[in-house]
Amino acid sequence: MKVLVGADIGGTKLAIRVAAPDGAVRVDVEVPSTGWEAAPVKEAARWLLDRVGPVLPEGDEIAALGVGAQGCDTQEHCARLTAAFEALTVPAAVVNDAALLIPAAGLDSGIGVIAGTGSIAVGADAEGTVLFVGGWGWVLGDEGSAPAIVREAAKAALARQDEGREDDGLLSELLAHYGAADAPELARAVNDSPTPATWGPAAPAVFRAAAAGSASALAVVDDAAAHLIALVSRLRTRGAVGQTVVAAGSVVLGQPLLADRLRDRLAAAQLDLTLRLLDVPPVAGAVALARVRYGAEGAAA
Structure with missing residues (x-):
């Protein structure tokens, strides 16, 4: 079965959700995010796929991957990481982990704020340009973390x-x-x-x-x-x-x-x-991103 995979990579844990195209959740797991680094992007992409692969049900194939990644703090960085997944033949959409909150909440726009292991706020302007503030690490800031x-x-x-x-x-x-x-x-x-x-x-x-x-x-x-x-x-x-x-x-x-x-x-x-x-796991937003990417892939076919 072709499936949609969402990944929320935080400071301490990685949440992975595998969903069928009809929305049925097939896998929902959390594992430690030990060793995660958002750069270099080729290694980052392989790191995540190495952890997604073992939890995929037998016979399932990734149709699209949505990723919210701590440390992916500019639009350019997210684009490079997206390209790294695509180079591994995995259609993907990558955002900062805080940017998962808006799609997870079922909204088209808004401002996401994370206060946990770190803190950051993410939004987008009317043209869709992603905007980041904070997230500089607990030594320099991360107030509220x-x-x-x-x-x-x-x-x-x-x-x-x-x-x-x-x-x-x-x-x-x-x-x-x-x-x-x-x-x-x-x-x-x-x-x-x-x-x-x-x-x-x-x-x-x-x-x-x-x-x-x-x-x-x-x-x-x-x-x-x-x-x-x-x-x-x-x-x-x-x-x-x-x-x-x-x-x-x-x-x-x-x-x-x-x-x-x-x-x-x-x-x-x-x-x-x-x-x-937010009253649902942020990884739900990653699955929503994967669904949009899957739709774009189908439209381009």
């Missing part, structure tokens, strides 16, 4: 310590997460292994502190929301069209406080946009 929230929370908790102020609950939550005895030990724990894998899992501790009333933690979450809405505002300034902001990612979907703050900040920004939390 799990590692960045922990980065800012640790800074806030340690600054409060430096000022001689009593812990308002944020420091104690971070100490508990890292098994640290005091502020200096916390600093060593986060500095000795400065990676998203070390920082990101501590994000729930920040939200627990906020829920318990920590003003420091609440300020960190509110600031994260403000930065995410600033990404949306920049896209609108650059001509992004659509009336909906579609948000996804482990942090914004898993932490209602961040979603609430996003709504508040979006309303305050007066951008005439509504926030929608």
